[in-house]
Amino acid sequence: xxxxxxxFLCTALACSALFATAAAHADRTVIDQLGRxxxxxxxxxxxxxxxxQTLNLLVQLNAQDDIVGVMSSWKxxxxxxxxxxMPKITTLPMPGDLTQVNIESLLALHPQVVFVANYAPTEMIxxxxxxxxxxxxxxxxxxxxxxxxxxxxxxxxxxxxxNDGLKQGIRLMGDVVERPKExxxxxxxxFRARAKANAAVADIPEDKKVRxxxxxxxxxxxxxxxxxxxxxxxxxxxxxxxATVKGARQVSLEQVLQWNPQVIFVQDRYPQVVKAIExxxxxxxxxxxxxxxxxxxxxxxxxxxxxxxEAMAIGELWMAKKLYPERYKNVNVDAQxxxxxxxxxxxNWKSHAL
Amino acid sequence: xxxxxxxxxxxxxxxxxxxxxxLVSLCxxxxxxxxxxxxxxxxxxxxxxxxxxxxxxxxRLPRVMMAFLCGAALGLSGATLQGVFRNPLVDPHIIGVTxxxxxxxxxxxxxxxxxxFMMGSTFSFGLxxxxxxxxxxxxxxxxxxxxxxxxxIILSGFFAALVSLMQYLADTEEVLxxxxxxxxxxxxxxxWHKVMLVAGPxxxxxxxxxxxxxxxxxxxLDEKDARALGVSVKPLRxxxxxxxxxxxxxxxxxxxxxxWVGLVIPHLARLLVxxxxxxxxxxAFWLGGAFMIMVDDxxxxxxxxxxxxxxxxxxxxxxxxxxxxxxxxxxxxx
Amino acid sequence: xxxxxxxxxxxxxxxxxxxxxxxSFACQPGNIWAVLGANGRGKSTLxxxxxxxxxALGGQFSIDGGVSVVPQSFHPAFAWQVQDVVLMGRxxxxxxxxxxxAEDRHRVAKALKQLNISALAQQHVGTLSGGQQxxxxxxxxxxxxxxxxxxxxxxxxxxxxxxxxxxxxINDLAHRQQRSVLFTTHDxxxxxxxxxxxxxxxxxxxxxxxxxxxxxxxxxxxxxYGVPVRTLTLEDYPRQxxxxxxxxxx
Numbered sequence: 001x002x003x004x005x006x007x008f009l010c011t012a013l014a015c016s017a018l019f020a021t022a023a024a025h026a027d028r029t030v031i032d033q034l035g036r037x038x039x040x041x042x043x044x045x046x047x048x049x050x051x052x053q054t055l056n057l058l059v060q061l062n063a064q065d066d067i068v069g070v071m072s073s074w075k076x077x078x079x080x081x082x083x084x085x086m087p088k089i090t091t092l093p094m095p096g097d098l099t100q101v102n103i104e105s106l107l108a109l110h111p112q113v114v115f116v117a118n119y120a121p122t123e124m125i126x127x128x129x130x131x132x133x134x135x136x137x138x139x140x141x142x143x144x145x146x147x148x149x150x151x152x153x154x155x156x157x158x159x160x161x162x163n164d165g166l167k168q169g170i171r172l173m174g175d176v177v178e179r180p181k182e183x184x185x186x187x188x189x190x191f192r193a194r195a196k197a198n199a200a201v202a203d204i205p206e207d208k209k210v211r212x213x214x215x216x217x218x219x220x221x222x223x224x225x226x227x228x229x230x231x232x233x234x235x236x237x238x239x240x241x242x243a244t245v246k247g248a249r250q251v252s253l254e255q256v257l258q259w260n261p262q263v264i265f266v267q268d269r270y271p272q273v274v275k276a277i278e279x280x281x282x283x284x285x286x287x288x289x290x291x292x293x294x295x296x297x298x299x300x301x302x303x304x305x306x307x308x309x310e311a312m313a314i315g316e317l318w319m320a321k322k323l324y325p326e327r328y329k330n331v332n333v334d335a336q337x338x339x340x341x342x343x344x345x346x347x348n349w350k351s352h353a354l
Numbered sequence: 355x356x357x358x359x360x361x362x363x364x365x366x367x368x369x370x371x372x373x374x375x376x377l378v379s380l381c382x383x384x385x386x387x388x389x390x391x392x393x394x395x396x397x398x399x400x401x402x403x404x405x406x407x408x409x410x411x412x413x414r415l416p417r418v419m420m421a422f423l424c425g426a427a428l429g430l431s432g433a434t435l436q437g438v439f440r441n442p443l444v445d446p447h448i449i450g451v452t453x454x455x456x457x458x459x460x461x462x463x464x465x466x467x468x469x470x471f472m473m474g475s476t477f478s479f480g481l482x483x484x485x486x487x488x489x490x491x492x493x494x495x496x497x498x499x500x501x502x503x504x505x506x507i508i509l510s511g512f513f514a515a516l517v518s519l520m521q522y523l524a525d526t527e528e529v530l531x532x533x534x535x536x537x538x539x540x541x542x543x544x545x546w547h548k549v550m551l552v553a554g555p556x557x558x559x560x561x562x563x564x565x566x567x568x569x570x571x572x573x574x575l576d577e578k579d580a581r582a583l584g585v586s587v588k589p590l591r592x593x594x595x596x597x598x599x600x601x602x603x604x605x606x607x608x609x610x611x612x613x614w615v616g617l618v619i620p621h622l623a624r625l626l627v628x629x630x631x632x633x634x635x636x637x638a639f640w641l642g643g644a645f646m647i648m649v650d651d652x653x654x655x656x657x658x659x660x661x662x663x664x665x666x667x668x669x670x671x672x673x674x675x676x677x678x679x680x681x682x683x684x685x686x687x688x
Numbered sequence: 689x690x691x692x693x694x695x696x697x698x699x700x701x702x703x704x705x706x707x708x709x710x711x712s713f714a715c716q717p718g719n720i721w722a723v724l725g726a727n728g729r730g731k732s733t734l735x736x737x738x739x740x741x742x743x744a745l746g747g748q749f750s751i752d753g754g755v756s757v758v759p760q761s762f763h764p765a766f767a768w769q770v771q772d773v774v775l776m777g778r779x780x781x782x783x784x785x786x787x788x789x790a791e792d793r794h795r796v797a798k799a800l801k802q803l804n805i806s807a808l809a810q811q812h813v814g815t816l817s818g819g820q821q822x823x824x825x826x827x828x829x830x831x832x833x834x835x836x837x838x839x840x841x842x843x844x845x846x847x848x849x850x851x852x853x854x855x856x857x858i859n860d861l862a863h864r865q866q867r868s869v870l871f872t873t874h875d876x877x878x879x880x881x882x883x884x885x886x887x888x889x890x891x892x893x894x895x896x897x898x899x900x901x902x903x904x905x906x907x908x909x910x911x912x913y914g915v916p917v918r919t920l921t922l923e924d925y926p927r928q929x930x931x932x933x934x935x936x937x938x
Contacts (some may be wrong), residue, residue, distance in 0.1 A: 629766035
């Protein structure tokens with residue numbers, strides 16, 4: 001071999017050795033939805049989830065086997081029925097919640113990554129980070145820079161912010177738990193199903209839209225800046241609270257009486273609210289109550305502050321059909337739900353017979 | 355004096371007990387570490403076992419120290435304020451600092467400020483509240499203890515209303531839980547940085563109060579009586595109240611508002627060593643620290659998640675206080 | 689000529705408005721001054737002014753060798769021990785950031801011994817009788833080492849036996865320890881018993897000061913109290929006593 005050849009070979013060997021060592025420490029970086037750069041191990045198999053939306057999405061990405069710890073309020077946030085998608089959740093350790101974590105319980109689980117909400121206290125995020133555990137913050141909302149972890153940021157375009165945010169979030173999760181194919185499939189299905197469902201009511205003018213109120217317990221509701229209003233819009237409805245209320249807030253009964261909604265929806269996780277409204281004499285004067293249009297939404301119609309793909313894919317369809325049945329005569333919502341549930345939850349869909 | 359020797363023994367015993375308690379607390383926690391490991395980590399800070407070292411040095415040790423310093427601050431300020439206001443039913447909250455600090459912290463959460471700014475806001479508003487108490491008292495034309503207490507009540511009420519306002523303005527799903535959790539008090543996010551931040555004021559103000567411990571006996575006399583004895587009551591009281599303000603503001607800044615400790619510990623200390631503040635203040639300091647370490651042990655080991663410490667101090671404090679009242683009544687009746 | 693350790697010159701005092709015409713008198717070591725006057729006349733206010741608690745409204749007074757006051761009553765907020773209460777009298781001698789020294793404790797022990805209450809040293813003040821509390825207060829005044837001792841109605845709440853004790857003590861403070869003692873009372877007999885001089889505070893801002901025999905007369909007392917009195921001289925008793933002649937309508 002000539003000297004030049006030799007030199008070249010040696011350099012090549014040296015370079016490859018360098019890359020080999022780099023590959024052996026196998027790390028990758030992602031950017032979470034708070035704009036933070038997070039370094040993760042290449043293969044993640046131990047995940048702690050301290051946010052219910054993320055939990056829901058990870059199950060739909062078929063990543064539940066990687067979850068080793070969940071937030072303590074999952075039952076309250078997702079409903080106890082959620083356990084049927086992930087039976088082992090009832091035995092999982094609960095080292096923390098949305099706003100606090102017991103760092104020792106967390107360390108004892110030896111997690112490789114922790115998912116938190118974007119509104120988790122900065123101190124909590126810092127503490128987990130300082131303990132050497134990567135933290136990925138999920139917001140499901142694409143905000144302008146500087147408003148990334150504020151509540152009720154001013155969103156120039158709510159629709160776009162949530163659409164893009166959801167896609168970004170799902171892709172980020174898929175990236176972290178190494179299920180990129182499932183992530184794309186979920187995004188694809190959800191947005192296509194929604195486009196199809198929304199078509200039938202897309203042409204309803206503003207003043208003809210049904211006026212709807214979202215009733216959470218204790219006179220809490222969602223105003224503008226939340227996915228709830230967007231969901232209603234997609235279903236051809238108008239959120240009565242959107243004009244004057246910003247964010248998730250408690251309102252007064254007088255306000256509700258003034259709005260006089262034609263329909264009242266209640267989320268599946270608060271069944272007691274339906275009974276409360278129907279039996280409360282103070283609510284009887286409202287149009288919706290008079291005409292018996294106080295409806296409990298099915299589990300998949302998650303009219304939350306943050307969008308969930310099942311809400312987009314079937315929830316909006318359900319709501320639209322409920323409000324404008326004549327436009328959806330040939331659409332079998334239950335069949336759609338069954339399709340989705342089999343696909344992404346891998347169980348059968350059972351309605352509560354509303 | 356035989357009682358002097360007995361006091362020294364009691365004091366030494368209390369300090370030894372607290373240190374032992376701290377050591378035992380280092381062995382408690384959700385992360386299972388056998389005692390041998392803990393001891394090894396303590397003796398060899400740079401040992402190879404990474405996670406155990408981390409748990410002991412960056413999780414448990416700062417937390418135990420922070421609990422100690424906060425409990426000691428509350429015990430000391432509670433005992434001092436009970437003396438200054440001549441009333442054993444006084445709690446450190448009476449000077450309005452806790453409410454002001456609570457407002458500062460809540461405001462910071464609402465505005466989404468960084469942790470450092472949040473601590474700054476809490477601390478500043480706490481001291482500002484004390485300043486306002488003095489302002490109101492002075493505007494009334496008198497700086498007596500009654501005027502100060504009334505002003506303290508007014509300001510506490512005002513700041514509490516502001517805190518409620520902040521809670522009302524907060525998003526119910528995302529910000530409000532943060533505020534509620536912080537208000538209940540917690541040592542969960544303890545780190546060395548926070549320990550330094552609280553150690554400064556606590557040791558400084560603590561040293562001042564410790565040096566003044568005999569003078570505080572004089573402050574607990576009738577104002578006229580004290581002045582006739584040659585004590586310049588107003589300046590002395592101002593200095594003492596500012597020191598207490600520093601203690602309380604620092605404590606709230608790093609761990610949220612914690613009730614009952616400042617009320618119950620001085621009583622317990624008084625039962626042990628009597629009313630003389632030369633003995634009472636150091637005893638309340640160490641007893642408060644020990645108590646808080648114990649309560650925090652419960653907060654972080656009872657369940658897998660964290661229980662806010664304010665809940666435990668209230669649940670434990672109220673019955674203990676009732677018992678102390680009954681016991682001391684019985685004792686004085688004999 | 690012995691110089692007065694407490695001298696008052698054209699003093700005006702009161703809460704905002706002067707209660708009396710400008711006051712002048714002087715206490716010399718070894719003298720006992722009784723301040724007589726009806727309730728509410730301003731006796732306590734005078735003591736407050738002399739100790740500096742209340743600012744004087746005019747004139748001046750000078751004090752040599754410090755002044756200590758024995759208050760009328762003591763309501764402790766906490767369960768103090770007698771020795772701790774007496775120790776508080778050393779307030780002027782202990783620097784701000786210091787603790788009482790062995791010297792201070794020694795003086796406390798000495799004062800307690802002087803007043804024969806050493807046995808009470810570790811008892812709680814709240815458990816003592818009125819008379820014993822008064823002695824504790826006097827001990828507290830003693831430890832400050834002041835030349836001038838002022839007592840605010842020391843006998844008003846005491847029974848006769850305790851009054852005897854306190855009056856004897858007042859006597860001893862002046863004659864055995866050469867202090868200047870001033871005490872207020874509304875019982876003129878006390879003045880006759882121990883006081884060398886008397887200041888009588890009259891209605892309408894007037895006052896009389898001088899040797900007790902000259903000031904405490906039936907006529908002056910009638911002016912001061914509005915109740916006629918008779919000064920009695922008894923065969924078998926060295927001092928005169930004052931008998932009030934109440935007129936009760938039956």
